[in-house]
Amino acid sequence: MLLRMFLAFPLTFLLVNGVTILVGVSIMLVQDWTLGLVILVPAAPVLITCVVFEKRYSGAARRAQDQVGDLTTVVEESVLGIRIIKGFGRHRSQARAFRELSGKLRGTELHKARLLATILGVIVTLPELAIGAALVLGAVRVADGSLSAGTLVAFLSTALALRWPVDSIGFLLAMSQEAATATERYFEVMDAEEESSASAGRRAAGAMGVPPLERHDCPREHGLVFENVSFRYPDAPAGSPPVLHGIDLHIRRGESLALVGATGSGKTTLTALVPRLHEVTSGRITLDGEDITEMSREELRSRVAVAFEEPTLFSASVGENVLMGGGAGADDLGRALAVAQADFAHALPQGVDTQVGEQGLSLSGGQRQRLALARAVVGRPDFLVLDDPLSALDVHTEAAVEAALRRVLADTTALIVAHRPSTVLLADRVALLSGGRITAVGTHHELLRTHPEYAHLMSGDPAAEQEYQR
Ligand SMILES: Nc1ncnc2c1ncn2[C@@H]1O[C@H](COP(=O)(O)OP(=O)(O)OP(=O)(O)O)[C@@H](O)[C@H]1O
Ligand SMILES: [Mg+2]
Known part of the structure; x- marks a missing residue:
């Protein structure tokens, strides 16, 4: 002005x-x-x-x-x-x-x-x-x-x-x-440095002297792979330890992996690295063998769909909000709403054309969360990153979403942050994030038996807790 x-x-x-x-x-x-x-x-x-x-x-x-x-x-x-x-x-x-x-x-x-x-x-x-x-x-x-x-x-x-x-x-x-x-x-x-489009991450990784990693047991080309990934927030005080370090994780193609960890352990940070909302400090992440820093952000983000903890909606109609995630029309929209158990949308005054109001505040927390989930699955993405997607739902709705999600997840490579055992059970395997590292990977029941910290996180069971404290 x-x-x-x-x-x-x-x-x-x-x-x-x-x-x-x-x-x-x-x-x-x-x-x-x-x-x-x-x-x-x-x-x-x-x-x-x-x-x-x-x-x-x-x-x-x-x-x-x-x-x-x-x-x-x-x-x-x-x-x-x-x-x-x-x-x-x-x-x-x-x-x-x-x-x-x-x-x-x-x-x-x-x-x-x-x-x-x-x-x-x-x-x-x-x-x-x-x-x-x-x-x-x-x-x-x-x-x-x-x-x-x-x-x-x-x-x-x-x-x-x-x-x-x-x-x-x-x-x-x-x-x-x-x-x-x-x-x-x-x-x-306006002079803020533009995000580098490609290969900056690779150069950074090279500069850090990261050796090529060959230790994965199935072909590296498939699925979502974290290789020796470290990350610290650029604005973190100097000398503070990185939020994530030495993360090695292989989510096979079509597999879904639950990520479990105490609050503040870096789960959201880890998921934000996949669509490159933050750049890895060192190491690299590949999708089906392709380094994400080698792709344009546009391509990367068309292959990876996300739903974050805070379900953010825009002042548009329910349908427009969901279709923001991709998808072509009414069929995709209906399917996504069904998967996310968001059928309440059809019962709104103008159905899916109902305006959700500024930031979607005219909807309940759980309703917003289900729409955000629908937005993540509507484009049938190859890779799905969900940050605690079911936290605001009652048990029955959660179970219904899970059943539907399991069908979607069958052919999608998914990384799902979870706090509750019921969400973890959606996934094929679980990884435990602790102290900025992946300390265990296995199935829920395996880890429950063998890993006291995991058992403690999942159950709050006093016996497991004692074991963990020892
Ligand atoms: N933008 C930021 N800048 C600096 N530090 C941050 C930023 N966001 C998060 N952190 C720090 O990184 C650490 C990990 O945060 P993160 O949000 O990844 O945890 P989380 O595992 O998702 O926790 P929760 O289970 O509560 O969602 C925290 O210690 C937090 O203080
Ligand atoms: Mg989080």
């Missing part, structure tokens, strides 16, 4: 007024150069004031724009989190935060106004004094007879014509400064 305003108004006037001042001053110098010099005397102090002002003002403008950003964040969070705020009776502290930030912003804006007042004072007063001086000097010289009255009148008319162009410089400069600061903020975002 600031840039648009700058282009529409101050830019034009800076040009027009700049040219007017130059031409006007030249004419005055030609008419009478001594009087012209008198008029030019304030130029130096005005210029100095402008330079000083510009520096201070741009600092204040930047601060004000940042503060507007902070204030907007508070307002946005208060609106989105209105239920939490009401539920915990936090409206006073939110209001206080708003008042504090808006008070700060008001202070900065007043500071800006004071700066502007100073420069306007200088820019308006000094030229007026110079014109006054020129009038006195000119009158004396007309009396002496060394200057004609006509020249003096012409000279002063020219000087007066320059008053508005000079006076306007102050706020034109201020608006330009605002625009410059806004441009700076704009390019801070």
